[in-house]
Amino acid sequence: MPWLHVxxxxxxxxxxxxxxxxxxxxxDVLCKHGRPAxxxxxxxxxxxKLSSNGSADDVVTFSGLPPSAWFGEGALLKHESYRCxxxxxxxxxxxxxxxxxxxxxxxxxxxxxxxxxxxxNERLLQSTAAREVERLADPNARVARSLAALFHxxxxxxxxxxxxxxxxELGALVGLSRQRVNEALQALQGELLxxxxxxxxxxxxxxxxxxxxxxxxxxxxxDRSSRSSTAGKREPDAAA
DNA sequence: GCATTAACACGTA
DNA sequence: TACGTGTTAATGC
Numbered sequence: 665m666p667w668l669h670v671x672x673x674x675x676x677x678x679x680x681x682x683x684x685x686x687x688x689x690x691x692d693v694l695c696k697h698g699r700p701a702x703x704x705x706x707x708x709x710x711x712x713k714l715s716s717n718g719s720a721d722d723v724v725t726f727s728g729l730p731p732s733a734w735f736g737e738g739a740l741l742k743h744e745s746y747r748c749x750x751x752x753x754x755x756x757x758x759x760x761x762x763x764x765x766x767x768x769x770x771x772x773x774x775x776x777x778x779x780x781x782x783x784x785n786e787r788l789l790q791s792t793a794a795r796e797v798e799r800l801a802d803p804n805a806r807v808a809r810s811l812a813a814l815f816h817x818x819x820x821x822x823x824x825x826x827x828x829x830x831x832x833e834l835g836a837l838v839g840l841s842r843q844r845v846n847e848a849l850q851a852l853q854g855e856l857l858x859x860x861x862x863x864x865x866x867x868x869x870x871x872x873x874x875x876x877x878x879x880x881x882x883x884x885x886x887d888r889s890s891r892s893s894t895a896g897k898r899e900p901d902a903a904a
Numbered sequence: 905g906c907a908t909t910a911a912c913a914c915g916t917a
Numbered sequence: 918t919a920c921g922t923g924t925t926a927a928t929g930c
Contacts (some may be wrong), residue, residue, distance in 0.1 A: 841908050862916060
């Protein structure tokens with residue numbers, strides 16, 4: 665739980681007492697779109713899947729939530745209901761911070777505010793990146809970008825460089841068949857971007873994964889000066 | 905053409 | 918034993 669360490673010791677212990685931990689099984693649903701937000705959730709162990717509402721809008725984007733991922737702050741901050749569905753891909757351990765505790769931290773602790781603000785910012789960037797991924801035709805590129813999202817160093821700092829995930833689970837996240845995912849993984853491994861093991865994937869070059877399937881190398885000079893002046897290099901991920 | 909499903913052999917937990 | 922992987926063949930858009 666990366667945010668726990670920004671709190672002073674006394675507050676940390678207080679939060680720890682109010683923290684709830686639950687085991688969920690594959691297929692279990694943690695929060696449903698439209699349900700009032702009661703917890704700020706975090707993944708301790710396992711893998712969750714976030715999907716946008718399947719009712720109102722047609723678009724259904726998926727995102728994997730590995731350990732150290734925290735979510736639900738958007739709904740809590742607005743005192744509204746969850747806007748996404750989150751379910752367990754496999755049996756997982758999930759932590760929950762009660763809404764009242766979350767609110768108390770927001771109102772009293774600057775460092776916690778910074779953490780949440782940064783989290784929201786990164787998620788916004790990842791959300792726009794996800795929209796871009798949807799338009800990608802190349803399956804290999806989609807797998808690559810999804811892996812880069814899973815291994816996001818700020819959003820999922822606890823993941824590190826290697827993660828337990830099956831090719832079937834990855835296929836479910838990306839929206840491809842297991843066989844096609846396998847083919848994509850082999851290709852990415854051939855480019856020395858990842859290393860594939862039994863039930864596990866190592867990321868060797870995350871930046872390389874973000875470039876897969878891109879037509880031009882972004883870090884090049886003026887296409888035309890009338891457009892973005894501040895965009896020296898287009899790195900959708902590394903915004904400070 | 906390309907991705908999907910189905911089916912298989914094989915190695916691993 | 919149950920599961921994950923790598924591969925091939927048949928099928929569909």
